[in-house]
Amino acid sequence: MKRFQLLFTVTVFLFAGMGFSNSVSAQIYRVGAGLSFASGYEFNNSDVGNPGFKIKTWIPLDRKSTLNIVPTLSAFNRSVMDAGRYSIMNYLFMGDLDGQYMFYEERTLKMVVFAGANFTYLNSVIAQNDPKYPIPDTAPGDLSDYAIGGNLGAGLEMRLAPRWDMNVSVKYILSKYSQFIISVEGVYYFKSRRSAYWR
DSSP, rough: HHHHHHHHHHHHHHHHHHHHHHHHOOOOEEEHHHHHEEEOOOOOEEEEESSSEEEEEEESSSSSSSSEEEEEEEOOOEEEOOOSEEEEEEEEEEEEEEEEEEEEEEEEEEEEEEEEEEEEEEEEEEEEBBBOOOOOOTTTOOOOEEEEEEEEEEEEEEEEETTTTEEEEEEEEEETEEEEEEEEEEEEESSSOEEEEEE
């Protein structure tokens, strides 16, 4: 039940900005998906996993799509540490709600900066490796935690085809679980590319 409540909170947290953006006659016009690589940290005596799979979209706030609201969801690969009689499995999930600004454009290349809020959720599960050998009393127990913090980052958006981009970005999360994250993603445009791409 607690997991459901936290995941529900993440969903509300991420898409709360959509209602605001709709009020200024904005609409989603592209979606991206790709991989994230985190510098990582230790949780419940084990590391978190890599890479993470992310999905995001852009909600423009002006006609040239210079300023966007960008909600993102990320789920990282499960980390498994074998401790003999038991294993520690760590799961990492993130939600971001950023404001993104394009400050430079040259032909097929754009440079952006972004900042916003981050929600990090961690879940650690202890599993018995062999029914014949019980988990020792000294082993850590199941553990979960979450943190709300901020994002600060920059990225490159490169045009590959009329409806496709490739983005590369780096960001730093400022929270209880601070870390650097590098991301690579493909982006698909639902409609024709906006005029901001053309000179």
